Amino acid sequence: MHPALQGLLTIALGVGGCVAYFYLSNQFLDRVLFPPRGPNAGRNINRANMIRPWLFLGPALIALGLYLAYPVVETLRLSLTERVPVPGGQPGEYDYNFVGFANYAQMMDEPKFWEAMRNNFMWLLVVPALSTAFGLLAAQLTDRIRWGNAAKSMIFMPMAISFVGASVIWKLVYDARPIDQEQIGILNALWVGLGGEPQTWLTVPLWNNFFLMIVLVWIQTGFAMVILSAALRGIPEETVEAAIVDGANPFQIFFKIKVPQIKTTIMVVWTTITLVVLKVFDIVFAMTNGQWQTQVLANYMFDKLFRANDWGVGSASAMVIMLLVTPILVWNVWNARREMR
Amino acid sequence: MDNIAGQKSGLMWAVHLSVLALVLLWLFPTVGLFVSSFRTADQIATTGWWKALTAAEQNLLIRAADPDDEGVQQQVDGVWTISGNLFEEDGRPPATLSVWGTSSREIDAYTAGETADLGDGEQITVEANGDYVLTAQEQMSGRGQRVFLTAVIAPEFTLENYQNMLFDPKNVDGMSRAFFNTLTVTIPATVIPILIAAFAAYALAWMEFPGRALLIAAVVALLVVPLQLALIPLLKFHNGIGIGKGYMGVWLAHTGFGLPLAIYLLRNYMVGLPRDIIENAKVDGASDFQIFTKIVLPLSFPALASFAIFQFLWTWNDLLVAKVFLIDATGRTSVMTNQIVELLGTRGGNWEILATAAFVSIAVPLLVFFVMQRYLVRGLLAGSVKGG
Incomplete structure (x- = not known):
């Protein structure tokens, strides 16, 4: 089947399936159950109202769990294992043997890893600071x-350009x-x-490294500008007037x-750009690899x-990225909970 | 809010100039690539793109007509003669040359109108307008005579690069297939998460149930989980359930990765909808399903649009997810970003190809950006600043 047709079919099936699921499951709850x-x-109304949120949340929870939460755990597990072909098995069949922290130890021995750590650290210092x-x-x-x-539109425009396009x-x-x-x-x-x-x-x-960083600064400045500009406009005018007086x-x-x-707001901008920096891939891949x-x-x-093709060390380095992201994750969750109270 | 400059107009001028400088600095690189995509390979290689708009003095190498071609040589009064116009031979518009030469070591040996002796009784005369006369005692053979000349060439732009990259089916570097592949990835990957997220966001915003706060916190946490962690486990999972690498895999992956932002943005927006409307509807006996489809969803249009733009830009511009979940060894499903990276490797110096390829892929997001900028800004503010 032509991929474009397959795409249209997927949209129809995906959207239709979602609508059908939400409609039918609600009908089932109210008419039958x-x-x-x-x-x-x-009693039935109360019970239906207890179940209904989970009908609404169901697909999203499954997708989030499978595509984001489970991989965190699985990557952690894979980073402690070594992938070896099954003896006498089909090609593509693998055993995952537990090796403890051997992958991490191997990674720590590689100069390339420390080079990456050093560079990431420089990116972390330079890009969020300059962009903000x-x-x-x-x-x-x-x-x-x-x-x-x-003028803002022009400075904001690189946001729409892909990292690869920006690299060119x-x-x-x-x-x-x-x-x-x-x-x-x-x-x-x-x-x-x-x-x-x-x-x-x-x-x-x-x-x-700095020539690569400039590319990301160029892209992210627009984002920082838009958010900080809204924040600046939100400042009560009296405080400024009083200062002028x-x-x-x-x-x-x-x-x-x-x-x-x-x-x-500056903190929010800073941390958001920090997250982008920690995951930066396309720019380096396209420009210098x-x-x-x-x-x-x-x-x-x-x-x-x-x-x-080394899944063990690959997973271990992914866990390092996760580890670096964790402080921001905790800070974000803490802030979100405080705001909701 | 004239508080920084106050009444000092001098400072105001400084502000105008600084903003102008900033804008030019930010535009300059993009304009460079854009201009380059309309220049020929020759032009790009010989002058910087910033000189493309001015008539520039260029050094050219043009060959006179090939003496072996039929009818080129004519015997006039016993002398073999070739005549013509150099700029015409090169397919250029008329121009004026100042100096010329016949060897690469002395490209400015003669001025216009002078005659050069080529030895063996051959002579060539070149006029300022490019007309030349080549004479010899014996019949000439071999390739056309080389003439190095310095001339002022008017700016010239071409659409040929786009013609080659988009509409030439024989061009293996062409972007047309990759363009449709990207489109095929993008549209389902933008549409599907919206609906799933909208229902979840409604539940998180307007339904009471135990564990709601915890779920919201989880969504905020998943918002920042790096994509990198998902690559191996999901590739393993996709291979395990038999969809392997392909469109289905990339659609699912983009849906999963887009959901946290979608839920977060939409919930933030829905929470801000007026409580009265929703409670009145409940009193009137509307079910949650009806409230959602008839009231909340239409009112949330701005937030839906914001997320759609984000997801569209992100999936269109994505390289990593496509590389991991879509593009197999045959390369038939290559998306534009991947195609460009490959061109960077194989055609590193051919800027007419690179610039055009990059602009083909950048054009659509830029269009979306300028048309829908309002929603994009609104979405950014809702995502980062509470109550924005």
């Missing part, structure tokens, strides 16, 4: 001018030609114009009056899984 009639009408700072700057400046919304865009910026040819990458054109020698920027160890200069107003009032000391955890894991 606990009809609100007869001698037990009151640029976003705050853009939000504060654009809120004050008439064509601010158009920036690879052209970093493009290098031999010294006797005209440079077609803007960075080298400027660099040569200033009297430097053309550089292949993505192969200069340590610095190339007291003779505060514009910079004092911004840093001492406005920024403290949107501190929690971890060569020239630009490896990051997510790409290291992909390498282990699909090149080295």
Whole structure:
């Protein structure tokens, strides 16, 4: 069957199936199982109302459990096992032997892993900080001018561009030609114009990490700007007016009056971008594939899984990413619960 | 809120200029790729894209007509002659050349109108408008005479790259198949989670049952669980139930991964709906199912739209999930992002191909972005800032 047809059929089946499930299960509950009639009408209504939420939640819970909750546990288990082909079995049949922390130990011995850890750490320091700072700057400046919304659209636009597309865009910026040819990458054109020698920027160890980070900063700044701009507009005007009356200069107003009032929003933006950074994969995969000391955890894991075919170490490195995410996870849950009270 | 600049117009100017600088900085890389996708391979290789709009002085290598071709050589007064126009030979619009030469070491040996001696009695004269006359005592053979020239070439753009990448069925690097593959992945993966999430969100927002707070907390927690953890177990699971790698697998995976955000966004929105409406409906005897379909779902349209855009952008732009759950060894189901990464590997220097491929894949999300920006912003605010 043609995939497009299959796609349409899937939509029809998926949507139709969902609607049918929700409708029929509710009908079954009200008409057959606990009809609100007869001698037990009151009790039946109560029972139906106890069950109904779970009918509504059912498909979502199954999907969430199977596609997100179970994999966390399963990855943990796989990270403690070694995958070996079944002796004398079919190709593709594997045994999973418990090996304790051997996968973790093997991973810790690899310089590539520590390189990935170091780079991820640098990404964590640089990208959220720069994105938030640029976003705050853009939000504060654009809120004050008439064509601010158009400007915002332009800065926000990279959000719609895929990481892969962004990688191509920036690879052209970093493009290098031999010294006797005209440079077609803007960075080298400027660099040569200033009297430097053309550089292949993505192969200069340590610095190339920053050239990759710029791509993500470029994408995430728009996100930070949109959220911080809304927060800035939510600041009570009296606080700003009072500061003006007291003779505060514009910079004092911004840093001492406005920024403290949107501190929690800044934290939210910061942590959200941190999560993106921890999972960054496409940019590194497309631009350097971890060569020239630009490896990051997510790409290291992909390498282990699909090149080295080593599920044990692959799972172990996935658990490292999970471990790094956990503090944010706890903080988010804690915040959400506090807000609900 | 003129509080930073106050009454100082000088500062206001600084604000305008800084925003302009920021916007230009942010646009510059994208514009570069966009402009490049309309230039020929030659143009991209010889000048930076920022020079594409100005008539630029370029060094060109053009061959005169091939003497072996029929009717090119004519004997005039006992002298073998080839004449023509260099720019026409190269298929270019008329232009003006300043200097020229016949060897790559001296590309500026002669000025327009001068005659060069090529030895063996051969001579060539090139005029400023590109007209040339090549004369020889004996019949000429071999390839056409090389002429290096420096000329001011008017800016020129072409749609040929798009023609090649989209509509040439023989082009193995073409994007048309990948485009439809991406579309096939995206649409079911956007539509299906919405409905499932909407019911769950209603239950979490407006139904009373034990464990509700715990479930909401779980959704918030699952929101940040990295995708990376799901790859191996789900691949194992998909192989186990026999769907292996394919569209079904990628649809299911995107549905599962999109649900936490969908539920979270929709619940946040539904909780904010006016309590009176829902309670009045209950008093009037409407069931939860009716309240949901007749009242809550239509009122939640903005939130549904926000999530649909997020999910669409995310599935359209995704590389990892497609690589793990969809693309098999045959490569027939390759999506655009994967195709571009492969082109980066095999066609690293061919910017006319890369730029065009990238823009084909970027065009649709950009369109969605500019048309639906309002919903996107609203969704972002609902997802990150309570009460936004």
